[in-house]
Amino acid sequence: MKRLHGIALVMILASGTAGCATPGVCPAIGWSNSVTVILDGRVDAVAEVQLCADGKCSIRPQPTTAPKATVTPSAEAAPGRAIPAAPATPGTPVGGTEYSPYFGRKVDDRTWQFSAPMRAPKRATVRALDAGGEVLAQRDVELTWTRVGGSEQCGGPATAGPVSLSLP
Template sequence: MNTRRRMIPVAAGVAALAVTGCAPAEPVACPLIAYMSTLEIVVDVPAAEDVLICHDDLCAPSREASDAGVTVFPAVVDGDVWTFTGQFPQDMTIEVYDAASELLTSTAVDPDWRRTGGTEECGGPTEASVTVRV
């Protein structure tokens, strides 16, 4: 038998070992849930009465129905800290309004999201904090 023909099964075995050595030990099964995230906004703006999270010129939570590409529940307000829970876009603008619905400031933010649960493979809830000033 030719030396080349004897090497084919050996080469195939080595290739199979190399490929299977790269596969994970067990597949990861992630839950099919939408995790909620928490965004804390410190509003250092006198006379602030309303805070909106905007993306692509659409804002939420809004006084009017809109599809902002973001699902946000009304904020819990504690002094100057507005805490929103929902699903947020990565790039967003925070708009702050006074009692007369006049825009006081519009600030682009890029929150530093930190995972607070779940796993690296499957993701999980996150939280971030930003400050908005005039």
């Protein structure tokens, strides 16, 4: 009899918690969308490619020369001991650079990849710059985003492009 009471109690508790997994609730996570730019023409003078949208242009984070600090649990708990700052994240000024929600990286001489954390601008300008910052080529584009993860209800990472940029 005790066994039956125990099973009944487990079933009652299980049915009471089943509603906790509410359908239609999205997890609290973020993602980064990406745009690929392909250069066409002579790329030997290109030092930087930028994606500009919403009044901001991408930056290319500079590698840090500072050694990586590690924090042990005892170091965190020690009173009066500073915990090292987190590494730069999107929107953080890097090397005195203005805040930017867009980051770019050179994949190879003709391909550049841009990330747009939690953003999907409809229009952008892509431009190639020489080492002195002079614009070699520029193009305004409309971006069409295709979701590549997540769900329709909750969203998820998306890609746009590739966008081509012709150089003289």
